Every structure is written in C-alpha cells, then in structure tokens.
Amino acid sequence: xxxxxxxxxxxxxxxxxxxxxxxxxxxxxxxxxxxxxxxxxxxxxxxxxxxxxxxxxxxxxxxxxxxxxxxxxxxxxxxxxxxxxxxxxxxxxxxxxxxxxxxxxxxxxxxxxxxxxxxxxxxxxxxxxxxxxxxxxxxxxxxxxxxxxxxxxxxxxxxxxxxxxxxxxxxxxxxxxxxxxxxxxxxxxxxxxxxxxxxxxxxxxxxxxxxxxxxxxxxxxxxxxxxxxxxxxxxxxxxxxxxxxxxxxxxxxxxxxxxxxxxxxxxxxxxxxxxxxxxxxxxxxxxxxxxxxxxxxx
Numbered sequence: 628x629x630x631x632x633x634x635x636x637x638x639x640x641x642x643x644x645x646x647x648x649x650x651x652x653x654x655x656x657x658x659x660x661x662x663x664x665x666x667x668x669x670x671x672x673x674x675x676x677x678x679x680x681x682x683x684x685x686x687x688x689x690x691x692x693x694x695x696x697x698x699x700x701x702x703x704x705x706x707x708x709x710x711x712x713x714x715x716x717x718x719x720x721x722x723x724x725x726x727x728x729x730x731x732x733x734x735x736x737x738x739x740x741x742x743x744x745x746x747x748x749x750x751x752x753x754x755x756x757x758x759x760x761x762x763x764x765x766x767x768x769x770x771x772x773x774x775x776x777x778x779x780x781x782x783x784x785x786x787x788x789x790x791x792x793x794x795x796x797x798x799x800x801x802x803x804x805x806x807x808x809x810x811x812x813x814x815x816x817x818x819x820x821x822x823x824x825x826x827x828x829x830x831x832x833x834x835x836x837x838x839x840x841x842x843x844x845x846x847x848x849x850x851x852x853x854x855x856x857x858x859x860x861x862x863x864x865x866x867x868x869x870x871x872x873x874x875x876x877x878x879x880x881x882x883x884x885x886x887x888x889x890x891x892x893x894x895x896x897x898x899x900x901x902x903x904x905x906x907x908x909x910x911x912x913x914x915x916x917x918x919x920x921x922x923x924x925x
Contacts, residue, residue, distance in 0.1 A: 629645060629774050
C-alpha cells in the first residue's frame with residue numbers, strides 16, 4: 628500500500644511525500660523581490676526515482692519559479708496593465724519594459740491538508756493584489772497528488788473571483804502582438820539538464836497549436852500536462868520551449884485575451900504527470916490519460 632504524507636514546514640512550504648520520496652515542495656510564502664511578482668510555486672518537483680524536474684530563479688529569467696500559476700498581462704478597463712508573471716511587461720508597440728506594476732499573490736490560509744490512503748488533498752485561499760495594494764482577485768486553489776507505478780500526478784485546480792469592481796482582461800505578450808509569446812497560466816520551467824528535450828503531442832502539435840495534452844521528454848524524466856475539458860477555450864493552445872530553455876505551459880490567452888467581469892468567477896484545472904525515464908509518443912499518450920475526474924472547487 629502506498630503511503631502518502633504532507634508536512635507543513637516552518638519556512639512557509641509544504642512537502643508531499645509518496646512512500647519515502649519527497650516528490651513535491653510547495654512554497655506558499657515566497658520571499659522573492661517584488662519585480663519577480665511574489666507568488667506560491669512548486670520546487671522542487673521530483674520523479675519517484677528522485678530526479679528533479681524543476682528549476683527556480685534561473686539566471687536567464689529569475690522570475691521563472693519552478694511550476695507556478697502566473698499571469699503576465701492583467702489589464703483593467705481603463706487600460707492599466709498588472710504583471711503577475713514577474714520581470715518586465717510586454718506592451719503593444721512598446722515591447723518589454725520594466726514597470727512598477729509587478730503584483731503579488733498572497734497565501735491567506737489552508738482550509739484542508741489531508742493525506743489518506745488514496746493521496747494528498749490540499750485546499751488554499753489566496754488573494755491577488757496590484758503593486759499599489761489594490762485587491763484584484765480572490766482565489767480558491769486545490770491541489771491533489773496521487774502516485775502510480777512509475778509516475779505521479781498533480782491535479783491543479785483554481786477558482787478566481789474578480790474582486791476589483793471592474794472588468795479585468797487576462798492576456799499575454801501574444802495578445803499584445805508578440806509572435807509565439809502567448810505564455811501565461813500554469814508554467815513549468817525545467818532544469819538545465821532537460822534543455823534540448825523532445826516536445827510530444829498528438830498530431831505533431833507545435834507552438835500555439837491546440838490539444839488536450841502536451842509532453843516534454845528529456846533523459847531521465849518526462850513531464851506531461853493536460854487541459855481539462857471544463858477549461859475556458861478547451862482544448863487549449865500550448866506554449867513550449869526546448870532550445871533556449873525547457874518550458875511548457877497551457878496557454879488559454881495565447882492570442883486572445885479572456886475578459887472576467889466584476890464579481891465573476893473563472894475556473895481552470897490541469898493535471899501534471901511526472902514520470903521517470905524518457906518517453907515516446909505512445910507512452911506520453913498513456914501518461915496523459917491519467918486525468919483526475921474530480922469536480923472543480925466551488
């Protein structure tokens with residue numbers, strides 16, 4: 628019988644173990660600089676065999692934090708843009724500029740942290756505030772961890788409520804006119820050892836192509852991300868990099884922003900599968916089928 632455990636540490640992180648292996652560390656209190664848009668993140672994530680598959684604060688993009696839910700372009704009806712991704716903001720006809728607009732995602736408390744025979748369930752409340760302290764979103768987040776023979780999965784679910792009092796538009800550098808830069812959402816940054824890996828998708832895929840899942844295989848590990856059918860704009864476009872760095876992101880705002888009216892809720896859910904060893908298209912497809920069917924948090 629698989630043994631699951633969740634350990635809440637005094638440094639502001641949770642560690643989830645499957646058997647004797649600490650496969651997931653969730654840093655829910657981040658002490659990074661404001662220009663990195665402080666937010667909770669997952670690092671390290673490891674395979675069941677102990678291979679680390681995330682990287683935090685790499686020299687090329689210090690605002691890349693392992694695996695995290697991050698939004699680069701949140702725009703108000705009045706035209707102000709808030710950055711919950713980190714680093715500079717891309718604006719149409721201006722390019723990237725480092726602006727005083729990096730927001731913060733703050734942990735407000737856990738409502739559940741349960742390890743059972745079937746896995747680990749975590750529920751968390753958060754709030755999103757602009758650089759000047761204005762509340763833009765409240766969020767309820769649920770994390771579910773389950774193991775398999777040679778892999779394990781993280782189900783990431785979020786419900787975000789627009790608390791700003793005006794319509795907010797979720798976009799990306801892609802919606803601002805930068806080609807093939809539609810990143811935004813649940814972004815995975817891999818370690819240097821996974822650079823140059825193979826991106827696998829049913830039908831070939833490619834930057835901006837839509838699909839229910841995308842996989843990244845390199846050496847000792849495979850990472851698969853799946854888009855749940857309940858998500859806005861399912862199946863999602865995808866953002867993927869393997870040459871400059873290892874990166875993967877379901878990108879629902881790749882080329883078209885998503886408006887969220889005042890008081891409205893928007894829901895997203897993704898499964899991330901972490902497996903030992905390299906994969907071909909067939910194995911990646913099997914791993915992608917390990918989709919949790921739980922309902923979104925209300």
